Amino acid sequence: MKRMLSGIKPTGRVTLGNYIGAIKPFVSYQDEYEMFIFVANLHSMTVYQEPKELRQNTKDLIALYIAAGLDPKKCTLFLQSDVLEHAQLGWYLGCMVNMGELSRMTQYKDKVAKGESIGAGIFNYPSLMNADILMYDPDYVPVGEDQKQHVELCRDIAERFNSRYSDTFKIPEPLIAKVGSRIMDLQNPTKKMSKSDETSKGCIYILDDINVSKKKIKSAVTDSDSHVHFDPIHKPGISNLLEIYSILSNRSIEDIENQYEGKGYGEFKTDLAEIVGQELEKIQKRYKEITTGSYLDDILEEGAQKARIIARKKLSKVERKIGITIKKR
Ligand code: ATP
Ligand code: LTN
DSSP states (O other): OOOEEEEEESSSOOHHHHIIIHHHHHHTTTTTTEEEEEEEEHHHHHSSSHHHHHHHHHHHHHHHHHHOOTTTTTTTEEEGGGGGGHHHHHHHHTTOOOOHHHHTTTHHHHHHHHTOOOOOHHHHHHHHHHHHHHTTOOOEEOOOOOGGHHHHHHHHHHHHHHHHSSSOSSOOEEESSSSSSBBSSOOOOOOOOOOOOOOOOOOTTTTTHHHHHHHHHTTOOOOSSSSOBBTTTTHHHHHHHHHHHHHHHHHHHHHHHHHHTOOOOOHHHHHHHHHHHHHHHHHHHHHHHHTTTTTHHHHHHHHHHHHHHHHHHHHHHHHHTTTTTOOOO
C-alpha cells in the first residue's frame, strides 16, 4: 500500500474550504492508502492563538476528521505536538534550507506584504512542515493549491539531504484535486476561504448552525448576469458555487450547468443551500456522538504511539547519518 500524509492547523473553526479541499479527499483515500493524518498544532503557534480557543479548535478538528468519515482503524490520527521528533527533525532540516528559499514562500510573503508583525516561526514554518512529511516517507501529500509550493520545497530539501548524506528520505509528491482545491470566500470570490479570517460572512464553518450556513450560500456574491456557467476569471462567484455543488453532489460541473440552463441564480442557490445543509447536518450528528466521553483521547493516544515508532526510527537514522549520534549502535 502506498502511503499518504497530511495535516491541518487548528487556527480557527474548520471551514467548508478545509472540508472540500482536504478532509473529504482524505476520507476518499483511506481505503486505498496507508494514511497518516495529524493536527498541525505546532504550526498554529506561528500566529498567536488564544489558549482556550486553541484547545477547543484542536479537539474539534480531530473530532471533525472522524465525523467526516476518517476511520481511526484505517488511518493513524495524531497531534503533531505528541510526537516530539517532529520539532527535532525540523531543526536539522531548518539548518539545510536557505533564507532565500524561505523568503520565496507565498504564505510568508503575503504576511510581509500585509505589513503584519511577523514572528520567526512563520519564516521557518516550512522546515517543520518538511519534518512532518519526510519523517514518514509518504508517497503523496494531499493538500489544497496553497500548499503546493511548500511540498515542492520539501522535495528539494529531501533531495539535498539524500545527496549530501545518502538515501534517507522518500521524495513526496503533492496531490492536488482538480476541482475544489481552492474554495473561495463567498463574499469575496477572488480570495481563498480561510478559517483565520476575521469576518465570517463569506466563510461557512462545518459546525455552523445549519440555517446560518444556508443563508451564507443564498447571500453569496455572484455577478449581475443570471447564467449558471463555470468561468472562474469572469464569473468567480458562481464558478466557486458550482465547484462546491459539484463536489458535494458528486456530479460534474457540466451536468449541473445543463440542469440550471435558463433558470437563474435563485433556484441554483436554494438547491445548493439544501445540499450544503444536508452535508453539514450529517457531520454534526456524528460530531455530537463522538465528543462525549474519552473516545477522542484514546484515539489520539493510539495514533501518537503508532506515529512515534516510525518517527523515532527515522530520527535516529538521520542523527546517525549527520554525525550527531556518537554512540556506535
Ligand atoms: P489559515 O487561515 O489559518 O491559513 P486555512 O483555512 O487556510 O487556515 P490550513 O490549515 O492552512 O487552512 O489548511 C488545511 C488544508 O485545507 C490544506 O490542505 C489547505 O490547502 C486546505 N484548504 C484551506 N483552505 C482551503 C480552501 N479555501 N479551499 C480548498 N482547500 C483549502
Ligand atoms: N502547512 C499546512 C499544514 C501542514 C501540513 C504539514 C500539510 C503542516 N504540516 C505536512 C501537509 C503535510 C497548512 O497550512 N495547511
